[in-house]
Amino acid sequence: MTILVTGGTGLVGSRLLRRFVDAGVDCRALVRPGKEVPAGATRVEGDLLDADSLQQAMEGISAIVHLAAVFRTQNEEDIWRANLDGTKNLIAAAKAYAPQIRFIMASTGLVYDADASHPGLEEDVTSPRLAYPASKIAAENELRKSGLNWSILRLGFVYGDGDGHLASVPPLVGRFKWHPAKTFSLVHQRDVAGAVELALTGAMDGQIVNICDDAPTSLYEMASLVGSPIEPSAEPLTDPWMGRMDGSRLRSLGFQPSVPTVYRAAQQGIL
Numbered sequence: 001m002t003i004l005v006t007g008g009t010g011l012v013g014s015r016l017l018r019r020f021v022d023a024g025v026d027c028r029a030l031v032r033p034g035k036e037v038p039a040g041a042t043r044v045e046g047d048l049l050d051a052d053s054l055q056q057a058m059e060g061i062s063a064i065v066h067l068a069a070v071f072r073t074q075n076e077e078d079i080w081r082a083n084l085d086g087t088k089n090l091i092a093a094a095k096a097y098a099p100q101i102r103f104i105m106a107s108t109g110l111v112y113d114a115d116a117s118h119p120g121l122e123e124d125v126t127s128p129r130l131a132y133p134a135s136k137i138a139a140e141n142e143l144r145k146s147g148l149n150w151s152i153l154r155l156g157f158v159y160g161d162g163d164g165h166l167a168s169v170p171p172l173v174g175r176f177k178w179h180p181a182k183t184f185s186l187v188h189q190r191d192v193a194g195a196v197e198l199a200l201t202g203a204m205d206g207q208i209v210n211i212c213d214d215a216p217t218s219l220y221e222m223a224s225l226v227g228s229p230i231e232p233s234a235e236p237l238t239d240p241w242m243g244r245m246d247g248s249r250l251r252s253l254g255f256q257p258s259v260p261t262v263y264r265a266a267q268q269g270i271l
Contacts, residue, residue: 001025001026001062001200002026002027002028002060002061002062002063003020003026003027003028003061003062003064003065004027004029004030004044004058004061004063004064005017005020005027005028005029005030005041005064005065005067006029006030006048006064006065006066006067006068006090007066007067007068007106008029008030008031008037008041008067009029009031009035010067010068010069011164011165012067012155012158012163012189013029013067013068014037014038015161015163015189015193016065016067016189016192016193016196017029017037017041018038019190019193020041021038021039021040021041022040026042027041027042028041028042028057028061029041029042029043030045030046030048030054030057030068031044031045031046032045032046032047033045044056044057048068048082048086048087048089048090049081049082049085049086049089050089051089051092051093054089054090054093054097055093055096055097057093058093058094058096058097058098059097059098061098061101062100062101062102063101063102063103063104063200064090064094064098064101064102064103064104065104065106065196065200066087066090066103066104066105066106068082068086069082069083069106069132069136070082070132071083076131079131079132079135080131080135080138082135083132083135083136083138083139084135084138084142087105087139087142087143088139088142091103091142091143091148094146094148095146095147095148099147099148100149101148101149102149102150102151102199102200102205103143103146103148103149103150103151104150104151104152104153104196104199104200104204105139105140105143105150105151105152105153106153106155107136107137107139107140107152107153107154107155107208108132108133108154108155109154109156109157109184109185109212109243109244109245110128110130110132110133110136110243111126111128111133111137111140111154112124112128112241112242112244112245113126113127113128114239114242115239115242116239116241116242117241118241118246119185119216119244119245119246120154120210120241120244120245120246121210121246122154122207122208122209122210122246122249140152140208149205149206150205150206151199151204151205151206151207151208151209152207152208152209153192153195153196153199153204153209153211154208154209154210154211154245155187155192155211155212156184156185156186156187156210156211156212156213156245157184157185157186157187157243158186158187158188158189159186159187159188159189159262159265159271160188160189160190160259160270160271161189161190161270162271163189166222166225166226166262167226167228169219169222169223169226169228169230170223170226170228170230173219173223173230178219179219179233179235179237179238180218180219180220180223180230180231180232180233181218181219181220181233181237182218182219182237182239182240182242182243183216183218183219183240183243183244184216184217184219184222184243185210185212185213185216185243185244185245185247186212186215186216186217186262187211187212187213187257188213188257188258188259188262188270190258190259190270191211191213191257191258192211194255194257194258195209195211195250195255198253198254198255203253203254207249209249209250209253210245210246210247210249210250211247211250212245212247212250213247213257213259213260213262214247214257214260214261215260215261215263216243216244217261217262220232221262222262225262225263225266225271226271
């Protein structure tokens with residue numbers, strides 16, 4: 001099996017590539033000129049926004065793990081171009097040069113409506129307002145109607161293995177004026193890899209699956225775990241289900257997180 005990974009230089013992709021290489025998986029990383037990949041992975045130059053550059057990456061592959069995304073920017077045009085147009089180009093290249101492949105796309109739990117009445121379910125109708133989740137829903141829809149063999153993994157708040165993501169929580173709380181009691185569904189980098197490995201077996205074909213651990217965690221707790229406490233509050237919490245996902249479908253497929261809580265990660269020294 002040869003797997004093409006997009007976003008292989010990002011926080012999730014770089015760690016996933018290293019795990020694939022260590023497991024002996026034949027993996028190929030689509031990267032822009034000047035970008036390096038972990039030793040043992042095959043580097044293929046290309047750009048998701050340049051459709052003509054993608055043919056070589058498609059040769060001989062059996063699966064795509066599409067992790068590339070843009071969200072840490074205020075430029076909404078860049079977000080839409082990367083997340084929607086880039087995905088459309090990748091889908092078109094797969095249909096043209098490798099139509100038999102399994103196409104696994106990473107999406108986000110932020111697609112669920114902030115004012116939902118329950119944790120996000122895969123079948124919920126969603127209408128996100130912010131550019132990042134809205135562009136991911138649009139990309140999901142393109143993949144679902146592509147005719148390819150697809151699966152979509154909606155990731156919770158990804159953290160772990162020194163990625164520094166938890167350390168971003170205190171600044172985000174200040175930026176968005178979030179209540180410290182707001183909770184998010186989390187998932188450790190190791191369990192993102194485990195979920196992708198399960199998807200590669202075909203267990204998630206034709207499905208959207210929430211990827212999260214067993215214990216949604218408050219922003220207050222996350223900030224404390226990284227040594228940057230935030231101000232507590234006893235004010236009422238609005239939109240209590242924002243950031244929360246239901247992980248029942250994933251568990252029904254036999255998946256159990258190897259890092260069930262962020263506190264377990266802290267105990268094991270793998271934050």
